[in-house]
Amino acid sequence: MPPSGSAPGPGTGPDTGTGPVGGPAVSRPPTIADVAKAAAVSRTTVSHALNGLGKVDPRTRERIKKVAAELGYRPNLRAQRLRRGEAKAIALASSMPFAVAGGPSRLGFYMEVAAAAAERALVHGYALVLVPPVRTGSPLYSVDIDGAIVVEPDQDDVAVAQLRERGLPYVALGRPVAAGDEAPYVDLRAGLVVDLLLAHLREQGARHPALIVGAGARHSTVDARAAYERAAAEHGWTPVVATASEQGGEEAGYAACAALLAEHPDVDAVCALVDVFAVGAVRAIRDGGRRVPDDIMVVTRYDGLRARTCEPPLTAVDLHLDRAADDAVELLLGRLRGEATAPVATPPEPRVVPRASSLRRTPGVTPPA
Structure with a gap:
């Protein structure tokens, strides 16, 4: 507390939200006028100093920022947005x-x-x-x-x-x-994602993998289908591709997989890129009297909640x-x-997360969940 008769410091007084000694506290927050008064400068100078505008001496700018911090001043963000024409x-x-x-x-x-x-x-x-x-x-x-x-x-x-x-x-x-x-x-990198998943399936013994994708034309469908067809040509299997409506969710994946297996009973792996389709595919395989992964392996693209909680848990890809x-x-x-920014940003390379849906069982070995 300052000695009797001394002037109040910058953090006290009726203009800064604290009442005089013994008096009631003033509840209103400090304003730009309070900062200007305490710093002995104009309101415009305060505004320029706090917003990085105008030509304000660096030492004055720092002093104003210090006073504003001591007073607990917070700028009116809505007013700033209106002045600048930004929504932030x-x-x-x-x-x-x-x-x-x-x-x-x-x-x-x-x-x-x-x-x-x-x-x-x-x-x-x-x-x-x-x-x-x-x-x-x-x-x-x-x-x-x-x-x-x-x-x-x-x-x-x-x-x-x-x-x-x-x-x-x-x-x-x-x-x-x-x-x-x-x-x-x-x-x-949807094409690379499919390359990685198909390589994993081949390592696990797949010889006739099928692809289930959305019916739209997103990059994840277009690039994935192209990658799958390249792999089929390279490894000598007949391409089997089914599409399902994104709107249909799990039931659309179920129907697409059931129809695919009825027409192509030799399929031994399903790459259902949409995770909800993959969950439906697992049900369709089981309802058709087959086992996952013993008879048919299932993999998907997105390593999310559905992939982890499916039974069995789905092999998926960490997309970062x-x-x-x-x-x-x-x-x-x-x-x-x-700013002149790069036209394309590339996160770290996707990584397959193997789980029980595609790990073929061997005697005495239990695949990880």
């Missing part, structure tokens, strides 16, 4: 239905990306707006954002169309497939989605800052 928010959008992207638990590919992207955006002072999968309507017209990350855009992607109409920058998580779409993207989401945020913010 980016969106995560996708046209993938929740039957595939999230599932009944809402915990899946889309939400794993969202969690990592939100954390990275916040580091840069941006909020992440999570837009439910865009199929119809106009959700992206109604949110105040500076740009967006579009998860695995389809050929005629609704989210991309709405962002273009608004003139907002976007980047893609996964290679864009639409002709002329030159948006920066994070390469999830946390790193991929970080890269997507950095690409987008680079565009917003007007």
